[in-house]
Amino acid sequence: xxxxxxxxxxxxxxxxxxxxxxxxxxxxxxxxxxxxxxxxxxxxxxxxxxxxxxxxxxxxxxxxxxxxxxxxxxxxxxxxxxxxxxxxxxxxxxxxxxxxxxxxxxxxxxxxxxxxxxxxxxxxxxxxxxxxxxxxxxxxxxxxxxxxxxxxxxxxxxxxxxxxxxxxxxxxxxxxxxxxxxxxxxxxxxxxxxxxxxxxxxxxxxxxxxxxxxxxxxxxxxxxxxxxxxxxxxxxxxxxxxxxxxxxxxxxxxxxxxxxxxxxxxxxxxxxxxxxxxxxxxxxxxxxxxxxxxxxxxxxxxxxxxxxxxxxxxxxxxxxxxxxxxxxxxxxxxxxxxxxxxxxxxxxxxxxxxxxxxxxxxxxxxxxxxxxx
Amino acid sequence: xxxxxxxxxxxxxxxxxxxxxxxxxxxxxxxxxxxxxxxxxxxxxxxxxxxxxxxxxxxxxxxxxxxxxxxxxxxxxxxxxxxxxxxxxxxxxxxxxxxxxxxxxxxxxxxxxxxxxxxxxxxxxxxxxxxxxxxxxxxxxxxxxxxxxxxxxxxxxxxxxxxxxxxxxxxxxxxxxxxxxxxxxxxxxxxxxxxxxxxxxxxxxxxxxxxxxxxxxxxxxxxxxxxxxxxxxxxxxxxxxxxxxxxxxxxxxxxxxxxxxxxxxxxxxxxxxxxxxxxxxxxxxxxxxxxxxxxxxxxxxxxxxxxxxxxxxxxxxxxxxxxxxxxxxxxxxxxxxxxxxxxxxxxxxxxxxxxxxxxxxxxxxxxxxxxxxxxxxxxxxxxxxxxxxxxxxxxxxxxxxxxxxxxxxxxxxxxxxxxxxxxxxxxxxxxxxxxxxxxxxxxxxxxxxxxxxxxxxxxxxxxxxxxxxxxxxxxxxxxxxxxxxxxxxxxxxxxxxxxxxxxxxxxx
Numbered sequence: 044x045x046x047x048x049x050x051x052x053x054x055x056x057x058x059x060x061x062x063x064x065x066x067x068x069x070x071x072x073x074x075x076x077x078x079x080x081x082x083x084x085x086x087x088x089x090x091x092x093x094x095x096x097x098x099x100x101x102x103x104x105x106x107x108x109x110x111x112x113x114x115x116x117x118x119x120x121x122x123x124x125x126x127x128x129x130x131x132x133x134x135x136x137x138x139x140x141x142x143x144x145x146x147x148x149x150x151x152x153x154x155x156x157x158x159x160x161x162x163x164x165x166x167x168x169x170x171x172x173x174x175x176x177x178x179x180x181x182x183x184x185x186x187x188x189x190x191x192x193x194x195x196x197x198x199x200x201x202x203x204x205x206x207x208x209x210x211x212x213x214x215x216x217x218x219x220x221x222x223x224x225x226x227x228x229x230x231x232x233x234x235x236x237x238x239x240x241x242x243x244x245x246x247x248x249x250x251x252x253x254x255x256x257x258x259x260x261x262x263x264x265x266x267x268x269x270x271x272x273x274x275x276x277x278x279x280x281x282x283x284x285x286x287x288x289x290x291x292x293x294x295x296x297x298x299x300x301x302x303x304x305x306x307x308x309x310x311x312x313x314x315x316x317x318x319x320x321x322x323x324x325x326x327x328x329x330x331x332x333x334x335x336x337x338x339x340x341x342x343x344x345x346x347x348x349x350x351x352x353x354x355x356x357x358x359x360x361x362x363x364x365x366x367x368x369x370x371x372x373x374x375x376x377x378x379x380x381x382x383x384x385x386x387x388x389x390x391x392x393x394x395x396x397x398x399x400x401x402x403x404x405x406x407x408x409x410x411x412x413x414x415x416x
Numbered sequence: 417x418x419x420x421x422x423x424x425x426x427x428x429x430x431x432x433x434x435x436x437x438x439x440x441x442x443x444x445x446x447x448x449x450x451x452x453x454x455x456x457x458x459x460x461x462x463x464x465x466x467x468x469x470x471x472x473x474x475x476x477x478x479x480x481x482x483x484x485x486x487x488x489x490x491x492x493x494x495x496x497x498x499x500x501x502x503x504x505x506x507x508x509x510x511x512x513x514x515x516x517x518x519x520x521x522x523x524x525x526x527x528x529x530x531x532x533x534x535x536x537x538x539x540x541x542x543x544x545x546x547x548x549x550x551x552x553x554x555x556x557x558x559x560x561x562x563x564x565x566x567x568x569x570x571x572x573x574x575x576x577x578x579x580x581x582x583x584x585x586x587x588x589x590x591x592x593x594x595x596x597x598x599x600x601x602x603x604x605x606x607x608x609x610x611x612x613x614x615x616x617x618x619x620x621x622x623x624x625x626x627x628x629x630x631x632x633x634x635x636x637x638x639x640x641x642x643x644x645x646x647x648x649x650x651x652x653x654x655x656x657x658x659x660x661x662x663x664x665x666x667x668x669x670x671x672x673x674x675x676x677x678x679x680x681x682x683x684x685x686x687x688x689x690x691x692x693x694x695x696x697x698x699x700x701x702x703x704x705x706x707x708x709x710x711x712x713x714x715x716x717x718x719x720x721x722x723x724x725x726x727x728x729x730x731x732x733x734x735x736x737x738x739x740x741x742x743x744x745x746x747x748x749x750x751x752x753x754x755x756x757x758x759x760x761x762x763x764x765x766x767x768x769x770x771x772x773x774x775x776x777x778x779x780x781x782x783x784x785x786x787x788x789x790x791x792x793x794x795x796x797x798x799x800x801x802x803x804x805x806x807x808x809x810x811x812x813x814x815x816x817x818x819x820x821x822x823x824x825x826x827x828x829x830x831x832x833x834x835x836x837x838x839x840x841x842x843x844x845x846x847x848x849x850x851x852x853x854x855x856x857x858x859x860x861x862x863x864x865x866x867x868x869x870x871x872x873x874x875x876x877x878x879x880x881x882x883x884x885x886x887x888x889x890x891x892x893x894x895x896x897x898x899x900x901x902x903x904x905x906x907x908x909x910x911x912x913x914x915x916x917x918x919x920x921x922x923x924x
Contacts, residue, residue, distance in 0.1 A: 101823055121826040122835075134824035138842040147838070148828035199829060 050074030050110070051235050052098065052203060057107035059093050067093050069259040071107070075237065077202070080229050082238040084246040085256030086282070094256075095205050095239045100124050111203065122151075127196030127204040127234075131211050133188045135180035141167075141191050142176035148199040166194040169228070186217045193225065197232065206238045210245065222248050243283050247271065255279050272330075276317050277405045280328040287334070287374050289327040289348075293318055293404070301404050303327055307369040311346050313402035324407040329397055331377040336364055337385055338396030345396040350374060352387045362386065366393065470895035473673035476665065479522045480509040481587075484669035492663045492687060498656065503645035504614075507544060511607035512588050514541040516595045528890050529675060529684065530664045536655050543652040548643050549606035555640055556609050559632045569604050578615040584608065613637045663687055676896035700880070700897065707877045708904070710795060711859040715806075717799040718855045719848065722806035726847070729807070730814035744807050752801065756865045759797040763787035763869065789871025797869050798859055805858060806851040813847030849916050857905055877901055 052075040059068040068090040075081045083091040096102040098109060100121030108115050116124055135144050142163055149159040167173045170190040180188055189209060196204050206225075210218045226249045229236050240246055246253045247267040254264045255278070263270060263279045274280035277288070291303035294310060301315035303325055311327070318325045338347050353372055354365040361377050364387050368374040376395065378384050387393060477484045482505035490496070513519040523537030562568040573582045585608060592598035616630055617637055649656045667685045668675060675685050682698040683690040692698075725744070729737050747755060762768045770784040779785065787793055817840060825835035863878040870879070877897060884894035912918070 099823075099827055101826075120832075121823070122829050122831055124827075125829070126827060128824065128827040130820045130824055132818060132820055134818065134820040136821060136825075136839055136843075147825070147830070151828065151830045151834055195824075195828065205827075 051077040051079075051112055052237065053108075053110040053113075054094070054098075055108045055110065057094075057097065057104045057109060059090070059097060059102065060105050066105075067259055068097075068104075071259075071261065073254060073261065073264070075235060077235055078233045080226070080236045080238065080249060080251045082240060082246040082250040082253045083256055084240055084243060084253050084282075086241060089256040090259040091239050091241075091254075091256040092207060095207055095237060098237065099126055099128050099205055125199075125201050125203075127199070127201040129192050129196045129204065129206040129209040131208045133180070133192040133209075133212075135188055135192055135195070137180055139179075140176065141172070141178050141180065141183070144180065144191060145176075145195050145198050148195065152199060162198055166198040169197070170194045170224075185213050186221060189213065189221055190224075193228070197228075197234070201234070203235045203237070206236065208240050209238075210240075210242075218245070219248075225249060247283070255282060257282070273316075274328065274403065274405070277326050277328065277408050280403065280405060285331050285375060285377075287329045287331060287368075287371070289329070289368060289371060289374075290407075291325055291327060291404075293321050293323055293325055295321060300399060301325070303404055305348075305369050309348060309369075311348060311402060312399040313404040314400055316403045317406045318404045325404045326407050328403045328405055329401060331363075331375040333397055333401040334376045335396045336376050336378055336387060336393055338394045341396035341398065345398050346402075348395045348397070350393055350395060352389050352391045352393055354389055355387050357386075366395065368395070466891075466895045467899050468895075469892050470676050470899050471672050471674065472892065473668060473675070474671045475522055475525050476668045477671055479513045479518050480506070480665065480669075482506075483509050483665065487662065487666040487669060490662075490666065492659050492666060494659060496659045496662075498646070498659075498662055500646045502662075503649050503656075506649065507547070507645050508584055508607065508611060510537075510541055510544055511549075511605065512584070512591055514544065515588065515605060516591045516597070517541075518591070524889075526664055526668060528679070528893065529668060530660065532655065533661060533664065536653050536661065540649065540652050540656075543648075544607070547645070547648050548641070549610045552609040552613055552640060553606045555636045556613065556633060559636055560629070563609070564603065566600055566602050566604060569608070572612075577619065578612065581608070581612045581615045584611045610643065613640065676892045677900070679893055680896045680900050700877075703875070703877050703880055704900070704904070706791075706873075707860060707901075710791060710798075710874070710876070711856050713795055714798050714802060714859045715852050715856045717795065718803050718806040719852060721799065722803055722810055722851065723844075723848070726807050726810035726814055729811050730817070731819075741811070744804050747801070747804060752864055753868075755801060756797055756868045759793070759800070759865075759869055760788060763793050763796065788869050789874065791870075791874040793869040793871070794866045794874035794876075797865050798862060801865060802855045802858055805854045809850035809854065810844065810847040813850070814844055817843045845916070849912070853909070853912060856908070860905060861901060 052073075054071045054073040057068060057071040058066055060066050071090075071094060073094075083094060085091045093102060097104050098111075100116070100119065104117060109117055111124065111126075135141075136147070139147065145163045145166060146159045149162060154162070163176070164173070167176060170193060172187060172190055172194070175183065175187065175191070180191065183191065192209065196206075209225075210221050213221060222245055225236075229249075238246075238249065247270070250267055252264060252266055253270050255262045255270065257278050262282075263275045265273075265275075270279065271284050274283060280286045281288070289303075289305055289311075291305045291311075293315075294302045294304050296302075296315060297312070299314060300312045301318055302310050302312055304310045313325075313327045335341050335345075338345060348368055350366040350368040352364060353367055356363040356365070360380055362380060362384065364376045364378070365372070366374045366376060483502065486502055486505050490502075510519050513522065519537050519541040520534070523534040523541075526537070527534035557563045560568075569585055572578065573585045575582070585604075588605065588608065589598060592602065613633070616633055655661055667687070673685075674690075678684055678690050680700050682693050682701045684693050685691075729740050729744075732740065760767070764770075765784050765786070765788070767788070769787060770779075773779045774781050774784065787796065821839050821843065822835050825839040826832065830838065860876075861878050862876055863882060866874055866876045867879050867882070870876070878901070881894045881897045881901070884890045884897070909918075
């Protein structure tokens with residue numbers, strides 16, 4: 044993945060420690076292509092923001108090299124890096140009007156007044172805020188401020204734009220709307236975007252690739268669909284989307300598949316993604332929507348798992364059924380609300396069906412649930 | 417939709433809301449009432465009284481009512497000569513005042529306006545007793561012994577005939593009562609006999625019911641030598657011939673005066689309106705401008721010293737910032753007097769700073785720096801004392817400036833200096849405003865420190881005010897200076913509001 048020759052932005056063996064004892068970022072190697080939308084996703088304290096700050100120049104890497112367009116930038120001060128940045132709190136200058144905010148990067152670059160005006164108008168148009176040039180940031184709503192912050196990061200036409208949880212302060216609806224706007228802007232302008240968030244939906248919606256951070260290490264770097272459907276390890280499986288885990292022991296291997304004996308004695312077959320030798324413990328990850336509550340509805344070759352219904356929740360478009368499987372009483376099954384779909388009652392014993400390619404045997408590690416929220 | 421009116425009558429709802437609002441208001445008033453009353457009694461009323469004193473001037477016309485009344489119609493110029501009758505009125509006024517020593521107070525009051533009047537009044541107050549009134553008393557009481565009794569005078573005063581005597585007697589009696597000196601055994605003063613004799617003489621030709629009194633007294637009175645008041649006064653002190661003295665009395669006869677304010681601005685009252693005082697008497701404009709200049713200097717020094725410190729504190733992690741804040745606040749734990757005295761030890765000619773400078777050879781022993789008892793001393797000591805008042809508002813404002821603003825500026829291409837100048841500094845202006853206003857207003861009225869380390873050139877207007885309140889006892893002038901100071905502060909506050917906007921002032 045460290046592709047020094049091709050990458051527009053390259054992290055090569057980057058480490059960062061604030062106190063000289065704990066590494067916040069441990070050996071980061073990452074290459075971002077020109078025009079790519081890359082998201083750094085991870086729980087707080089995972090090192091993603093530190094990476095962004097190192098790229099922007101506000102933190103220095105303790106070790107390793109950061110290249111921008113093949114040039115090392117470790118010793119270039121932030122104001123000479125030509126990187127646009129959108130901050131979590133927008134950081135719009137409260138004592139300047141919107142137009143003055145937007146003209147600021149142009150002024151420090153000594154552009155002529157008419158050029159400034161033209162670019163400011165252009166960028167205001169781009170974010171559909173043409174009428175707001177004379178307002179103060181304090182007079183704008185959160186979403187409007189967000190657009191201006193975006194416009195300001197783009198107005199001096201940087202090739203790389205960094206965004207540090209830019210939608211964190213918006214309410215859900217606006218956030219979703221802005222996600223699409225940012226995505227469309229990126230597509231139109233073709234700039235490289237490095238986006239930091241702890242919201243996995245946001246990451247999946249917007250990105251070309253997502254780097255999932257935990258504990259200072261990139262756990263997996265992949266396109267959103269791969270990340271969701273084919274997580275490499277337990278952390279990613281848990282962190283991205285909803286996930287069921289079943290604990291078991293590897294009994295034998297059959298090609299790409301491993302036979303795993305669950306705690307309740309059942310043996311199921313799962314894709315051996317990240318498991319050790321026979322006899323070692325593993326966690327099987329199954330997405331809730333890949334399980335049928337009626338085994339008959341599955342295609343040929345599905346395997347059966349028995350469990351007891353604990354709770355049935357009607358959510359309109361879907362049903363959520365909580366089932367006890369072995370020692371796991373948080374096994375969730377999501378089923379589409381179709382006329383033929385059975386509505387289960389608590390206490391019922393069910394036979395669940397799922398395909399063995401949807402069961403992924405991953406590394407055995409206990410994941411702190413609180414980290415994930 | 418069901419409207420409110422249909423559930424309960426509109427009026428009754430309205431009443432209920434009104435009632436609950438009224439109760440809230442009353443409760444709020446109740447909470448602030450104790451402090452409000454305290455401030456009213458201990459602060460607002462005394463200040464109002466003080467401000468009133470700066471224009472109040474009733475003393476002269478109260479103590480010298482006849483003289484000032486007579487002077488009202490006089491045109492005093494350089495060639496004017498005080499007429500005889502004026503001295504007669506002055507005699508009566510002074511005689512009443514001298515009974516309770518009031519003449520010295522009028523003397524000192526007028527002395528503020530023209531030096532020498534105080535001693536003139538004191539001297540005259542003593543000498544009028546030797547103007548021969550005792551001869552009148554003896555002669556009159558020989559004829560009518562009852563005249564020695566106060567009861568007889570009470571009867572006389574009830575009559576309508578001798579108006580001047582009646583008024584004089586009542587005024588005299590009032591002064592004595594005020595002074596707790598009046599009883600039935602009080603003997604009528606000598607000058608009252610002169611007044612009575614004068615009255616009888618001038619009304620003797622017309623028939624009257626008091627014929628017995630006149631029959632008995634008129635012959636005696638005509639034999640008595642006439643008292644030549646003008647000559648006697650001029651013998652006592654020839655200043656009484658000076659038109660200037662009378663001019664001053666005339667100028668300060670009205671109950672209200674702008675004299676104190678004119679005085680505060682180095683003007684004085686002249687017969688043709690205010691005129692500038694001679695150069696050697698000008699003082700207050702100098703002290704006011706010095707006070708303003710030094711306050712501005714101290715504010716600037718505090719700002720220059722305090723801004724970097726506040727910036728440093730605001731960018732420290734909280735636990736260290738709190739530690740350093742305690743260091744900033746440490747001076748508050750010792751008394752102001754102690755701190756100022758410490759500066760005396762440090763700054764004086766044989767003090768620590770000079771000793772060190774001599775010891776390391778920076779200056780020779782003969783050219784020790786004069787750091788105290790001048791403006792330098794006041795500026796150094798007051799800047800130190802007022803510095804926390806600058807640092808604290810700056811700190812609390814800077815604390816609210818998120819580091820991402822400067823980061824944003826840098827990421828947009830601004831050099832660190834531009835980022836500071838265009839983004840950080842403008843956002844810290846509310847703190848600068850608050851700190852500067854606080855330090856400036858505190859320093860413009862500062863008293864203790866300039867008093868102790870200011871010598872003669874480093875004192876403030878407040879030191880003059882204190883001098884007039886406690887030493888020269890010219891309260892009116894002190895009050896006028898105080899109200900000018902208040903007005904200057906309010907005016908500056910207004911200007912500041914216009915220029916910076918008071919909404920931009922934040923203490924945290």
